[in-house]
Amino acid sequence: MLEFPTWKKLWYWGLTLAVAAAALPSLFSVSGLPWPSALPNPQVSLGLDLAGGSHILLEANEKQVAQQRLENMEESVRGRFKLAKPRIRIGDISSAGGRLSFLLKDPSQVDAAREEILPLTTGAGLTGQRDWDIAVEDGSRFVLTPTREGLAQAVSNAMDSAIEVIRKRIDALGTREPTIIRQGENRIVVQVPGLDDPTALKELLGKTAKLEFKLVDETAAPNDVKQGIAPPGDEIVPWADPNAPGSGGVPVIAVKRLGGIKGDQLTNAKQAFDSRNNTPVVSITFDQQGGAKFAKLTSENVNKRFAIILDGKVLSAPSINEPILGGSAQIQGSFSVQSATQLAIALRSGALPVDLTVVEERTVGPDLGADSIRKGLIAMGVGSGLVVLLMIAVYGRFGIYATIALIFNLMMILGVMAVMGTTLTLPGLAGFVLTIGAAVDANVLIYERMREERKKGRRVIAAVENGYKEASRAIYDANITNFIAGVLLFAFGSGPVRGFAVVLIIGLFTSVFTGVTLTRMWVADWLRKARPTELNV
Amino acid sequence: MRLLKLVPDNTNIKFLRWRVPFYVVSMILIAASWGLIMNKGLNYGVDFAGGQEIEATFTKQAAAPVAALREQVSKLGYGDPVIQRFGAPNEVSIRTKLPESAEGNPGAAEAISKKIIATIRAGNPDVRIESVSTVSGKVSGEFRQTALYALGAAMLAISIYIWVRFEWQFGVGALFALFHDVSLTLGMFALFQLEFSLQIIAAILAIIGYSLNDTIVVYDRIREDLKKFRKMPLPELLDMSVNETLARTVMTSATLLVALIPLLFFGPESLFGLTAAIVLGIFVGTYSSIYMAAPILIWLGVSGDSFVPTESAVDRQERLARERSAKP
Numbered sequence: 001m002l003e004f005p006t007w008k009k010l011w012y013w014g015l016t017l018a019v020a021a022a023a024l025p026s027l028f029s030v031s032g033l034p035w036p037s038a039l040p041n042p043q044v045s046l047g048l049d050l051a052g053g054s055h056i057l058l059e060a061n062e063k064q065v066a067q068q069r070l071e072n073m074e075e076s077v078r079g080r081f082k083l084a085k086p087r088i089r090i091g092d093i094s095s096a097g098g099r100l101s102f103l104l105k106d107p108s109q110v111d112a113a114r115e116e117i118l119p120l121t122t123g124a125g126l127t128g129q130r131d132w133d134i135a136v137e138d139g140s141r142f143v144l145t146p147t148r149e150g151l152a153q154a155v156s157n158a159m160d161s162a163i164e165v166i167r168k169r170i171d172a173l174g175t176r177e178p179t180i181i182r183q184g185e186n187r188i189v190v191q192v193p194g195l196d197d198p199t200a201l202k203e204l205l206g207k208t209a210k211l212e213f214k215l216v217d218e219t220a221a222p223n224d225v226k227q228g229i230a231p232p233g234d235e236i237v238p239w240a241d242p243n244a245p246g247s248g249g250v251p252v253i254a255v256k257r258l259g260g261i262k263g264d265q266l267t268n269a270k271q272a273f274d275s276r277n278n279t280p281v282v283s284i285t286f287d288q289q290g291g292a293k294f295a296k297l298t299s300e301n302v303n304k305r306f307a308i309i310l311d312g313k314v315l316s317a318p319s320i321n322e323p324i325l326g327g328s329a330q331i332q333g334s335f336s337v338q339s340a341t342q343l344a345i346a347l348r349s350g351a352l353p354v355d356l357t358v359v360e361e362r363t364v365g366p367d368l369g370a371d372s373i374r375k376g377l378i379a380m381g382v383g384s385g386l387v388v389l390l391m392i393a394v395y396g397r398f399g400i401y402a403t404i405a406l407i408f409n410l411m412m413i414l415g416v417m418a419v420m421g422t423t424l425t426l427p428g429l430a431g432f433v434l435t436i437g438a439a440v441d442a443n444v445l446i447y448e449r450m451r452e453e454r455k456k457g458r459r460v461i462a463a464v465e466n467g468y469k470e471a472s473r474a475i476y477d478a479n480i481t482n483f484i485a486g487v488l489l490f491a492f493g494s495g496p497v498r499g500f501a502v503v504l505i506i507g508l509f510t511s512v513f514t515g516v517t518l519t520r521m522w523v524a525d526w527l528r529k530a531r532p533t534e535l536n537v
Numbered sequence: 538m539r540l541l542k543l544v545p546d547n548t549n550i551k552f553l554r555w556r557v558p559f560y561v562v563s564m565i566l567i568a569a570s571w572g573l574i575m576n577k578g579l580n581y582g583v584d585f586a587g588g589q590e591i592e593a594t595f596t597k598q599a600a601a602p603v604a605a606l607r608e609q610v611s612k613l614g615y616g617d618p619v620i621q622r623f624g625a626p627n628e629v630s631i632r633t634k635l636p637e638s639a640e641g642n643p644g645a646a647e648a649i650s651k652k653i654i655a656t657i658r659a660g661n662p663d664v665r666i667e668s669v670s671t672v673s674g675k676v677s678g679e680f681r682q683t684a685l686y687a688l689g690a691a692m693l694a695i696s697i698y699i700w701v702r703f704e705w706q707f708g709v710g711a712l713f714a715l716f717h718d719v720s721l722t723l724g725m726f727a728l729f730q731l732e733f734s735l736q737i738i739a740a741i742l743a744i745i746g747y748s749l750n751d752t753i754v755v756y757d758r759i760r761e762d763l764k765k766f767r768k769m770p771l772p773e774l775l776d777m778s779v780n781e782t783l784a785r786t787v788m789t790s791a792t793l794l795v796a797l798i799p800l801l802f803f804g805p806e807s808l809f810g811l812t813a814a815i816v817l818g819i820f821v822g823t824y825s826s827i828y829m830a831a832p833i834l835i836w837l838g839v840s841g842d843s844f845v846p847t848e849s850a851v852d853r854q855e856r857l858a859r860e861r862s863a864k865p
Contacts, residue, residue, distance in 0.1 A: 361646075365667050367665065376805055394788060429804075438792075484695050489738075500736075
């Protein structure tokens with residue numbers, strides 16, 4: 001137990017110093033000293049509760065993804081059947097209950113219809129997974145039901161592109177170093193350090209920015225529209241601002257459900273001013289394909305009105321005076337400069353594929369974080385001081401070994417955290433303090449055992465050896481059970497509480513190494529050199 | 538140099554003489570804790586209850602105008618706010634429920650917090666808003682559930698580990714001691730209506746870890762002594778093991794307390810609840826290792842034969858197989 005060949009000593013010292021050295025850059029930056037730029041600079045990152053900033057948890061509306069898929073499916077089916085030869089006619093289309101069903105006008109076309117639909121129902125992946133199940137009821141009714149895997153894949157894809165969109169939007173705000181992570185199946189965590197007023201950010205993230213241009217149905221009976229009854233083929237859309245010019249005092253408007261175009265094919269969007277009345281507007285530029293579609297829509301419908309719909313609300317409904325062929329357009333809609341700028345950013349970064357709502361938000365002001373660090377460090381200093389005093393008073397020389405081990409222990413925890421890139425949170429600070437108190441337990445166990453063995457009359461060397469040997473069982477059992485508790489806390493915990501678990505878990509490993517292995521090496525050295533005849537412990 | 542001794546050498550305190558009364562008292566305390574938790578309920582913070590929490594410091598006032606704040610915020614019509622001091626007297630947290638309509642609606646939630654902050658500012662220009670948290674009902678419900686899972690899973694997993702490493706009686710004993718510690722800590726939170734947040738779950742898991750650490754040290758010694766003194770009556774043997782480990786128990790509790798108590802007084806306000814819970818847990822956990830975990834071994838029928846030192850691993854497996862097949 002007390003034999004330490006040179007290679008072992010070198011290895012232990014090397015490991016200790018290397019890991020402890022990794023803590024130095026973080027310590028330098030806390031104390032405000034410059035760290036030589038030539039050296040590697042791993043830093044412990046501070047959680048938002050210490051650094052200040054905003055944490056926002058967004059949840060996607062999965063139902064909406066499913067609904068969107070149904071709508072897309074309906075359009076694809078209609079499109080293919082229209083182009084099929086001979087044309088396949090269908091009716092009684094319904095997307096109720098999360099399934100798409102329709103009736104073939106000519107039951108003899110069942111096989112042809114199936115042929116047409118089949119390519120639409122398999123996934124894009126190589127797995128050959130089916131995205132939709134096809135069933136034919138009563139010989140002529142097709143029912144398309146989304147499969148669970150297909151839907152999960154669609155949600156997953158929507159989340160991936162939502163993250164991209166969010167990143168673009170936050171970048172456009174000019175915010176530094178946001179963290180955007182997917183959490184679980186349908187959630188996204190956005191963390192922006194240093195941001196203490198997240199209002200603008202939340203408004204931007206809450207905006208789906210789905211832009212649509214749909215023709216206004218001027219033939220709809222105004223009384224029906226007022227009561228929310230849509231004529232066949234129409235839908236009723238509310239005005240964003242019920243007092244907008246053009247609404248005529250009616251809060252809703254009837255538009256044709258199909259035949260409009262989407263505003264997702266844009267190359268640019270920016271805030272501008274209307275040349276006639278100098279009000280803020282958003283000017284958009286379509287890409288080539290989008291421009292062609294927009295030109296077609298406007299050429300075919302001169303002198304009619306089309307509604308500009310953003311996230312299901314009508315912004316304005318200008319009439320088409322002449323075909324718009326240049327591929328750019330202006331969106332009016334009772335904007336302020338700020339809201340027009342925001343909409344421009346949202347449109348530029350693309351529409352979110354799914355609505356996101358904020359389900360959790362935490363914002364910490366920068367003062368509180370700095371204050372917490374200062375107070376935490378003071379408390380840690382006083383606490384370690386008292387632990388050191390107590391250890392030295394009770395165990396003398398051995399207490400000094402335990403103290404040096406404790407210093408290396410704290411440095412190593414910080415070093416491991418810096419290298420692994422884990423985050424130090426406010427509860428993490430408490431984890432440090434708890435580790436200071438608990439780490440010396442290994443030493444206490446060993447030293448008390450040495451004392452006992454000596455009392456039983458064992459010789460000095462045997463007492464030390466037995467002390468380490470007999471105490472290690474309890475030390476390992478205790479640390480393993482603590483490890484179990486820590487891992488469960490990490491697995492189930494969230495955010496800052498995880499920071500506590502991280503410090504505890506790393507602390508368990510470093511405590512055993514410094515408290516048991518390193519002190520044993522030092523004690524062995526001392527025994528060999530001083531050859532003591534009595535253990536003052 | 539004479540060294541300090543927190544515990545004199547060769548103590549022989551008859552801890553277990555009073556095991557029955559102590560057990561009765563502990564059982565009553567556990568029952569009372571659960572009664573409090575059921576009747577009074579825990580004062581869930583924003584993590585578990587959902588809603589909105591604004592932490593504010595009144596920089597130029599000695600104490601926060603709690604009564605005035607309560608009146609002003611109540612008038613806004615979001616229900617009665619829960620206003621609590623945290624740390625210094627001029628620092629408070631103001632908690633309001635989120636109306637149904639604002640669930641998952643960032644605009645509405647934002648408007649509410651803006652209104653509350655504006656109201657506070659109007660009466661107290663010196664106020665500094667430290668943090669704003671909004672947690673929807675859905676997320677807080679999930680937090681409650683995962684917290685429960687974490688506590689349950691930790692207690693169970695640890696007991697299984699002890700069972701594997703020692704004997705089943707020790708696993709049951711450790712589980713019971715943990716149940717005692719968790720119950721009393723929760724009871725304390727219910728009694729004093731301290732804010733119960735995610736951090737407190739972390740504290741309880743730390744208590745579980747610490748209390749178990751203590752239990753293991755005592756159990757390890759009991760196992761060792763059981764092998765050495767097979768004929769000694771169990772109560773006497775348990776007393777001996779507890780006395781032998783007493784110096785260590787006291788010293789480790791002392792180092793933990795001297796490390797944590799400064800955090801209670803000088804540390805960040807928001808860590809007060811977590812630290813207070815752990816400090817409390819150190820006392821409860823130390824007590825339970827001696828008075829809950831050890832005596833239960835007598836009633837569960839541990840004896841000098843529980844760890845027969847001569848029995849090899851193979852013999853043991855055969856014996857266990859025999860015992861299993863003998864049982865109906």
